[in-house]
Amino acid sequence: MVEIKNKEHCNGCSSCAASCPKKCITMVRDKLGFFYPMVDKDACVHCELCISVCPEQKKAQPVTVTPLAYAAIGKEHTIREKSSSGGVFTLIAQWILSKGGVVFGAAFDDTAHSVNHIAIESLEDLHKLQGSKYLQSKIGNSFEKAKSYLEQGRTVLFSGTPCQIAGLKSFLKKDYERLYLQDIACHGVPAPAVWDAYLTDLEHQFGGKASHVSFRDKRKSWKKYLLRIEFENGNVYSNNNAEDLYMRGFLHDCYLRPSCYACKHKGLGRDSDITLADYWGIEQIHPELDDDQGTSLVIVSSPKGEELLQQIADEISLTPTDLNRAIEYNTALITAAKDNPARKKFENEFQKKPLRSLLKKYASTSFFKKLKRKIKRFLKL
Ligand SMILES: Cc1cc2nc3c(=O)[nH]c(=O)nc-3n(C[C@H](O)[C@H](O)[C@H](O)COP(=O)(O)OP(=O)(O)OC[C@H]3O[C@@H](n4cnc5c(N)ncnc54)[C@H](O)[C@@H]3O)c2cc1C
Structure with missing residues (x-):
């Protein structure tokens, strides 16, 4: 049964709660508002599924592909204005929605006091997911919902932090042709x-x-x-x-989540198809692309990631870039936050x-x- 003895070993993704056949795991907030699993010991049947799906328990896989990297700028100014970097997320999400797909991402609640993962199915709701929200989002039952949409044959884009994507992948246990995974470069999630x-x-x-x-x-x-x-x-x-x-x-x-200081979901062998980041250092590496309105660094890790970029190719200006140089300006892509x-x-x-x-x-x-x-x-x- 899942038991959190060291908070560094739990990223709060909820894959354990989502997998429990007895539904006896509840995600409970700690003092800083981070969610941790709590097991109803009387209901637990010790099947250990919760442990087997925990992405923190999995060993890192060796990196087998060299990801491609690009500097990208969305051509539509109004999209870029509302996005944290170059607006690539919105363009990908628009394409998924145009195919009748579902997009999962982080949205403020009505009061803006907390952030939850939600599913959207229409362009009118896309604004809810745009922009970075600098606090950890609550996954809730998003993993179960995503699985249910996939089982119905729907196309799904799941966007989140690298640990959330690792959690979803681990929960699903198999690949789905219509699932696209997009993560963000993540400095760490605040309380x-x-x-x-x-x-x-x-x-x-x-x-x-x-x-x-x-x-x-x-x-x-x-x-x-x-x-x-x-x-x-x-x-x-x-x-x-x-x-x-x-x-x-x-x-x-x-006040980052304790697991952020020991994050093992960074680096180049990611669980996602595509990673979106701010292209910090753009003024040094591609000064001609820097208008101080936001440039994305896009890292493509799989054929599905390439497909996503191809689908939005007309709506972005895309320039191949040197990933190693980009990382020099954005070390959060490969290294965990330093313990304070x-x-x-x-x-x-x-x-x-x-x-x-x-x-x-x-x-x-x-x-x-x-x-x-x-x-x-x-x-x-
Ligand atoms: C906590 C946090 C830390 C980050 N740290 C870095 C960093 O160190 N270096 C860097 O280059 N980029 C970092 N980013 C990512 C970056 O700010 C942009 O989100 C990314 O470049 C995508 O930008 P965009 O213009 O394509 O789209 P945007 O519209 O800005 O991106 C929106 C997407 O981000 C997701 N998102 C927003 N908030 C959250 C959240 N709290 N949890 C999970 N997903 C979220 C949404 O679901 C949506 O999919 C961070 C983002 C967050 C939320």
Whole structure:
């Protein structure tokens, strides 16, 4: 029976709960809002299916293909504007929907306080999946739903983090001709409870409920993107990723899921057909493609990934690129987040002290400099 002794060994994908024949596994939130399986021991029949489908238990497969890589820009400006990088996800999703397919991806709930994986079947709903949401999304029963659509012969695009894609693949246990898997480059997923508390704090400050959140507002620049929150009363909060306290805590790795610090789903031998990333370093590698409005790095790992790109070829400008050079500017593609010594302290103090003061304390550069100095002094003793 699945038992989480070390949180680094669970990415929260829910493949165990989805596979349980007795439905005796519930995904339960911890203090930071991350989901972990809890087994009803009286109902468990010890079939061990939950363990056999856990993607964290699987050994990494040797890389057998050299992925192709491209710099890609969606030609339609309005799509690119709403997307985190070059808008490739939207174009792929549009093609799947035009074939009568179903697209799974991460969407805010109505309040923007949490993010869930949902299935959409129409273009009108596609806006819900566009754009990065920097907190872990809840998979819920998406894996079972995807399987059911596939069994009905429907085409399915499943988009998610590399660990979610690994979880789905493991849950399905076999290949489906009509299944397309797309993952994102993933720095790591921040704690849902921290985002919830942060948004609540801003709602108090701005005197109203949030009506729209964009983590990647490109109004000023793609590279120095803004977190922009519109409130029902017309107020607007907008701050860049270096100044906003939540984004600072995320990028300083203060509250990622513990498994992100030991992530084994990165690298070039991915479970997905196609990987989408921000093409950081574009101004150095292909300066002619950099207009600071967002360029995607697209990594194709299978013939299905190639097919997806071919289907949208007329709608993007595509330039073959050197993957190794691109990785130099985007190490999250191959390496797990570095463990942050302040992470445990942050978690211990979360909900006990005001969030803003905690973020100021742990997500400021000066804190790390101070810590580094302290460690250096300690080592010299
Ligand atoms: C938590 C997180 C960390 C990331 N870290 C990096 C990084 O280090 N380097 C990098 O190059 N790119 C990173 N990205 C990916 C990048 O920001 C873009 O999502 C990607 O380039 C696709 O962009 P797009 O323009 O094609 O489409 P977009 O419309 O921006 O992409 C939307 C897609 O992202 C998925 N998505 C959004 N939020 C989540 C979420 N919380 N969980 C799972 N899936 C989600 C949606 O389901 C949808 O399929 C990260 C994204 C997230 C959510």
